[in-house]
Amino acid sequence: MPGTVQSIERAAAVLRLLSGGSGRLPLGEIARSLDLAKGTTHGILRTLQHVGFVEQDSVSGYYRLGPALRDLGTNYLDVNELRSRSINWADPLAARSGEAVRIGTVRAGQVLIVHHVFRPDDTFQTLDVGTMLPLHATALGKVLVAYRAAAVGPPRQLDRFTRRTILTPRALAAELHRVHEAGWAADIEEMTPGIAAVAAPIRGYGGLVVGALGISGLVERICDSHYHPHQHLVAYVRDAARAISQDLGAARR
């Protein structure tokens, strides 16, 4: 049996301590209560602060539970912040692929589009930020479900959009397995006839998936003659998603 991780035990103890009594404690008292060195305690508090589980009062310097604990089960990253932090990488992805780029997160059991970059051909297009899409019929949605973004599970109701839409839980499970293996998802005329899409996960701290980044366009541009997405397009999407993840994995602000 693998051993337990001491620092996680200590972090759990800090959280329990802060959830009792007045809920606001200075560093020294936390260290004394747990019989830990101040330096060790400070390291644990700083890490918990970094992930939003603890916050520090700017006047008294006391620690208390952070807002992220109340919102466990929703996305920890504000959607507008996700857009701001992705925008520098979404633009070159559109330039390289020649296709429209979208970023999605989970909201109320669906994909919420939080960012949209037009296909760079200067034709008339309309921003669809705020649009909701089904999880099972889109590349973005498949990524979000496969990696349990915002703790979402597979959708129960599988509506049909085209004759290629995945309609059974079994087929969906197999597809999600494939997404896991490959590290990216596709939807080929599963949502809209003639349109295909590719998407990859955006990860935050600790590897948590906070969103999905993808391109979509005409199936004859996205796919090769075997009806598979072009490898170079898949590589562009995955590289861009990785670049955003790297930025997010660093400091929170």
Place this chain on the structure above:
Amino acid sequence: MTEHYVVTIDQGTTSTRCIVFDSRGRLVSLAQHEHKQYFPKPGWVEHDAAEIWRNVERLAPEALRRAGITASQVAALGIANQRETTLLWDRDTGNPVGHAIVWQDTRTDSLVRSLSEAEGADQVVQDSALPMATYFSGPRVRWMLDHHPELRARAERGEILFGTMETWLIWKLTGGLHVTDVTNASRTMLLDIHTLDWSPAALAFFGIPRAMLPEVRPSVGVFGTAVAAFPGVRIGAALGDQQAALFGQTCFAPGEAKCTYGTGSFLLLNTGAELVRSTHGLLTTVAYQMAGGPAAYALEGSIAITGSLVQWFRDQLELIASAPEIETLARTVADNGGCYIVPAFSGLYAPYWRSEARGVIVGLTSYITKGHLARAVLEATAWQTREVVDAMNADSGLDLTTLRVDGGMTADNLLMQFIADVLDVPVVRPLAIETVSLGAAYAAGLAVGYWPDLEGLRQNWHRAAQWLPTMDPAVRAAEYGNWRRAVERTFDWTRPA
């Protein structure tokens, strides 16, 4: 064949960025570092130029590493910088004399008030095409010499040097070349904007020794070769950040304009070879100059506080944890609830130029929530844009038909929609928000022949997003009226000492 790239340094007010671009003008890698803001007294803002240089030295290898390239693959380096920020340093040691005084700093307030009444002021305003204001570098140099009398003799001997940030960076990069570019020089009040050289009348007026000034060069052309940070790389361009953004938006023809939304916001309209003087509170400035060519001029509407109001909301009021959360908070309410914020933190710039004004929040009632305040923060940026667009339309006699935007605040969809609504024109964002860096890259690449001409660069511009106006004209008119009444409440707040 190995690929070549262009690298840029964007030395901004809050941070310094180093970006690698490929031959299609696409961002390949980015490294960024914030520097400390010093607020020693109300109205004073300073930077430590030594810290900024250390950041550049760290960012350079970082950006190359992230791109997976070496300095030998860099065709040219372009520099863009916060403008008007003023630094003195010692020629022999290379050490800054105190901190740099930042463009937002208003310590020269009373100096500027007395100078504007002094004999010769009209000539300086005429030659520089700038109003007498705390915003520009010239009065700051005078202030520094007045407050450190021991420096004056040394400045006269050329032992103490003056520079804006691009001058400082080029000095450090090349190991001692003391030069500036025309766009930065055009923000000092010391440049004769017609001859594009230092104005003897202005130097005499401000009492600034010529020996401390850098040589004025075209913006686009090889300045020299770096020996530090990017050893062996040619410096192909230097421009003020707002002029660089105009270049990055490929506004090369007269009549083309852009607005960049960062710490402050700046609307620039290319007026070509023609030097247009504003009668509506805009500045005349140099847009760029290619080596061997004539200068292109621009009209500029400068807004001091836009993104920095969001920062203030985050850091001083602590109502949000990150700047983009302003949109989340603003969307919790349907409108501003009757509340308006006029952020005259450093006085008001265009089109008012009232350095004695200070900020106000008006329309407060017990109904107002932090959501309404967040809306008012975003709306302040839009209404200030409306004021400079009105001035631009009046000066040029033409009506703006679309607004090209860039900068960090363009990630805010609520704000961009509101700007389209209050201007009643479409707002378009190109496929790059870091247009400051892109413009510096374009300019540097042109200088070394990495790109052949301006026309080719236009092919890289594509529309990435567009917001169309939807506001009811009656609502727009009423809201604009409220905004203007709020602005009037900021006037005459500070009194001469």
